[in-house]
Amino acid sequence: MSLTRVHNFSLSLDGFGTGEGLSRDAPFGHAGERLHEWMFATRWWHRMTGRPGGTRGLDDVFVRQFTPGIGAEIMGAGKFGPPGWHEDPQWKGWWGPNPPFHTPTFVLTHHPRPSIEMEGGTTFHFLDASPAEALEAAREAAGDQDVRIGGGATVIRDFIAAGLIDHLHVVVVPILLGRGVRLWDGLEGLEKNYEVEAISSPSGVTHLTLTRMVL
Amino acid sequence: MSLTRVHNFSLSLDGFGTGEGLSRDAPFGHAGERLHEWMFATRWWHRMTGRPGGTRGLDDVFVRQFTPGIGAEIMGAGKFGPPGWHEDPQWKGWWGPNPPFHTPTFVLTHHPRPSIEMEGGTTFHFLDASPAEALEAAREAAGDQDVRIGGGATVIRDFIAAGLIDHLHVVVVPILLGRGVRLWDGLEGLEKNYEVEAISSPSGVTHLTLTRMVL
Numbered sequence A, B: 001m002s003l004t005r006v007h008n009f010s011l012s013l014d015g016f017g018t019g020e021g022l023s024r025d026a027p028f029g030h031a032g033e034r035l036h037e038w039m040f041a042t043r044w045w046h047r048m049t050g051r052p053g054g055t056r057g058l059d060d061v062f063v064r065q066f067t068p069g070i071g072a073e074i075m076g077a078g079k080f081g082p083p084g085w086h087e088d089p090q091w092k093g094w095w096g097p098n099p100p101f102h103t104p105t106f107v108l109t110h111h112p113r114p115s116i117e118m119e120g121g122t123t124f125h126f127l128d129a130s131p132a133e134a135l136e137a138a139r140e141a142a143g144d145q146d147v148r149i150g151g152g153a154t155v156i157r158d159f160i161a162a163g164l165i166d167h168l169h170v171v172v173v174p175i176l177l178g179r180g181v182r183l184w185d186g187l188e189g190l191e192k193n194y195e196v197e198a199i200s201s202p203s204g205v206t207h208l209t210l211t212r213m214v215l
Helices: A043-048 A058-066 A131-142 A153-161 B043-048 B058-066 B131-142 B153-161
Strands: A004-012 A016-018 A070-076 A104-108 A123-127 A146-149 A167-173 A194-200 A206-212 B004-012 B016-018 B070-076 B104-108 B123-127 B146-149 B167-173 B194-200 B206-212
Touching (some): A004 A153, A043 A058, A058 A167, A058 A206, A070 A131, A070 A153, A104 A131, A123 A131, A131 A153, A146 A153, B043 B058, B058 B206, B070 B131, B070 B153, B131 B146, B131 B153, B146 B153
Parallel strands (some): A004 A146, A004 A167, A070 A104, A070 A146, A104 A123, B004 B146, B004 B167, B070 B104, B070 B146
Antiparallel strands (some): A004 A016, A194 A206, A194 B194, B167 B206, B194 B206
16 A cells, blocks of 8 residues: 655744745745754765765664655645746756656646656646645656655645645754745544654754554 | 743644643543543653552653652643633632642733632642743742743743743654644754754653753
8 A cells, every 4th residue: 555655854842934025045044954853864875975984873764754655745836946937948947967866746726837857757747626636646656655645744745635635754953033925724533533642852853754544 | 040840731743732722621622631641641640649559660750850840830810710710700720729739830811810729739820921921920930940831832832932942852643633722833053053853752751851951
């Protein structure tokens, strides 16, 4: 059974998954890189960016769940590029010629364009579709592997609300952003359908996992 | 130096300190007792309610910080009673003849009334005052001891925004209330003035402490 998983999605203490004022120079708006510093410190990230060292503890263990068993990703338009990217025919995402996805990657957008094949196994497909329709396409592309929902907050919330998330890993970072896009809005009672675990890391972040209960 | 402290203030994962629909029969509205079950399981709570047993681990260690060194409490009108309590001249709080405060306790209200002396050292005083004014009165009553800010969420937020909180202990409970009163609204950048620590408990809650940095 192919599962739908979210990994390494960072939230501020006050529940924002990204800041305000997103732009080409500020992909996370006024949040800057503060939501992701815990990740940059891990050995996994150091390796991926060609550097030695990095932590090998709890944060690294969690962050490494990103890749294994994943056969496709679905992301929102707001993750693929800054506001207005669809007006730039040359825009191919933030990640350079070899993006870190290495699978078919479905971008939800009201402005579909032809697929783009990148290096390293990532192919971007553009879909104007509901969460359920996008998941059907991604599952077919993933074979018997799992589908990762890559964010941002709005897309993850939409997939949760549609009952389509099996495993959700959220990383609560001890900062207060005050404004931006909230993850948890409108999800009252979600815990009834999930096993929830929280574990604090010496780095200061707290890893939350919500795993759907099998009925 | 007398400090201003918050202890055992419970929040849902989505940041609500209480639910919606507060009434005499539902002091926390639709949240019910779910925000405080972690506390009811502790030995401290069992002792206070005359029962044997109770947990002796992390939750109990934290919950016991409530009393020592505290010389006065300040609470909001919404903690003292249900909406409209000021129209009931007999209302003396939720806690029976011997409330758990055992110190002078200042209730912020736009409808002040004469002070009420209870058993066990609690005297309720009613003040129509700003956070700073209330703190001045409470400090005088507390002598050289600390002042506890007892909640609810709005009052704690007002004291934080006024720069009047030295130590804040928040307990994040893994439920999504969806609606109610949020603690963290409008506090962008708060972490710059506080040392923040998070530690998850085997019970499922996560204890957060924010301690003001001495400059």
